[in-house]
Amino acid sequence: MTINDLNTILPLVVLAGWSVVVLLADLWIPKDRKGWTAALSAVGLVVVLGLTLARGGTVQKAFFGTVLVDGFALYLDIIFLVGGLAGIALAYDYLKRMELERGEYYPLLLIAISGMMLMTYANDLIIVFLALELLSLPLYIMAGFARFNLQSEEAALKYFLLGSFASGLVLYGVALLFGASGHTDLPGLVNTMRAGTGNQALFLFGAALLLVGFSFKTGIVPFHMWMPDVYQGAPSPATAFMSVGAKAAGFAALMRVFVTVFPSLSDDLTPILWALAAITMVVGNVLAISQKNIKRLLAYSSIAQSGYLLMAFVPYANAEVSSDSIAAMLFYLLAYTLTTFGAWAVIIQMEQQERRGLEVADYAGLGKRHPWLGLAMTIFMLSFTGVPLTLGFWGKFYLFSTAVEGGFVGLALIGLLTSVVSAFYYLRVVVVMYMQPGDPPVKQNRWVNLTALLAAAVVVGLAFIPGSVLDLALQAVLQLQ
């Protein structure tokens, strides 16, 4: 073990080590002081964020090339670490209110983030699989964190069963790719692909299995069935965290593996990706219309967002547009992350004991009684829809324009039309908030408030400088290839 190897993945080492330290420290923190555990975890995340930023996006390999740190990893790591901080801010008060306050939540969160970071570094399919497990296992437990609530138990069980099924598919895909080439490392796979010594049919099988496995994780139709139940049943902060983390990590793995290894399979894969993206956008948005529960509504919305993200992935093999479209995807991921955490922050303040306050109808009067929260929620709904002056607009704008650039006008049209459809259910929340009378009870907490308002401010603020954000994403992609 050279120090260089460790130094390259230092943020990950520190984070994983810190999760163990927090786990141990929590054992001696008294029951009514669990705020300390949350604070300790947050401090760890801030330190790791500092280390990540300090290291920057220079390309470094370690551990015999099985991990690769570059701008792409840097960009996503920042999303995950900030997401982790938001996850802690959302969870602390909620867990206390719902009488779920157990210190394990925070080490689990840290371990999940370690898995996501490892996923962004992965340059070897074995690491991809391990990272997938490392991020999924804590999420299964977090989904079932409200142990004696039947819905939460159901969510954990469903998520676990389908998640392990998906892991099995990924593992089978890895095995077939290894069989086809004798390699699990991405450079080795690339070389066999180029030299043509591997078996093309087996490569295609392996790629398809990887795609299906990660589609489960990211909630792409027709592999989305678990999402509404899991999103609804899991404790809200856990849902918020998994809807961002698991999705971004899944797409990170898909991007890294497909863009580097499988460009030559694009003749077969592009039509499949096209169909998956189209059907995901349509199904997610159409099913969301009839939802009355806000958590289910956001679950279907999240499925639809997966479709938009996948859209950027369709021209992945076309070297001229792929870097643009993947930068658009990274941009969209940022917008999605901020908007999602903000929206869940509002939902968490609205949620009452026994899962009351989760219907869309419960939001009546929020806009008048709590103008700031109402305004923030309005911004998030507009950003999800893709209305100008929000980050979501630019996200969709870049996505659709790169799709057109890549020659997929039909897909961009479907995206545009489904966005119009989505306005119907997103704006319904806004209409209920402002047009209907009511006095919803809101459990204010400064950290949750801070998350909501900060997210809203950033969603609007960054919308004025989309170019510089896109530049960051483009730099990240340039280092990917």
Place this chain on the structure above:
Amino acid sequence: MLVEYIPLLIIFLLAFFVALVVQGLGAGFGPRRPTERKGQPYESGMVPYGPGTRRISVRYYLVAVLFILFDIEAIFILPWAVVYRDLGVSGLVLMIVFIFILEAAFVYAWKKGALEWE
């Protein structure tokens, strides 16, 4: 190379046949006059009560899970131990880190009372 496994096969076959012989002798030569009382489950002489498929305590599950985890740890140590003299300090340090991380989990389980039976 399969020759190495012949002793194992012999043990398997022997176990199978011993079981067959024991069951067969009883079934073939023993008298068989079933009555209702004899057909009842045997509970050390007591009159049986309750359903036969009672649920067992969840603690068994916990013990079994902890056993699996430490079993896996032991399996990781085994191939390392075979060659640890050749591995030098770095091999030792890596294994110590591995074990310490798992010890943290052990301390956690201990402190949470997972090892207590009450």
Place this chain on the structure above:
Amino acid sequence: MSGMQIVFLVAAAITLVSAVLVVTLRRTMSSALLLVLTLLGVSVLFVLLQAQFFAVVQVLIYIGAVATLILFVVMLTRSVMDTSEPQVHKNWWLAALVSLVVFVALVVTLSSWQAFPQVQRAIPADSGENLAALGKALVDPNGFALPFEVASILLVATMIGAVYIASERKGEE
């Protein structure tokens, strides 16, 4: 037919038949016991692949620990499977069809692939060497040192989950 082929065919047949029985039998207890047989068959396959260590792991971990855990879980849960309920999903034939197509496609692919034997790496004949190589690779930074350490964190997460989910309800119920 060589002795190895015969052993392979017998082991594979036992593995497959018991695996099918695991999912088709109604009594969960019988399924759990047949799972043990399936795992035993897999360990024989490991032996045939010269992976003696993994054969031992298969017996120690999967049969000795995992199958035991599954037996405990079967005894933990009430038997929820009512005999009047249908055992298969109404779309089971679709799943069977997809599996069959994938299976046939894989078999055709592999059997028509000329270079298949060359891709297989030379298997070291001596099992002791195998084990030593594995031990070295586990803590070799150029081998599997990183996955090895990550595995320990993974085990920690598993432990937290098991203890958290199975710990007793205190003051509730």
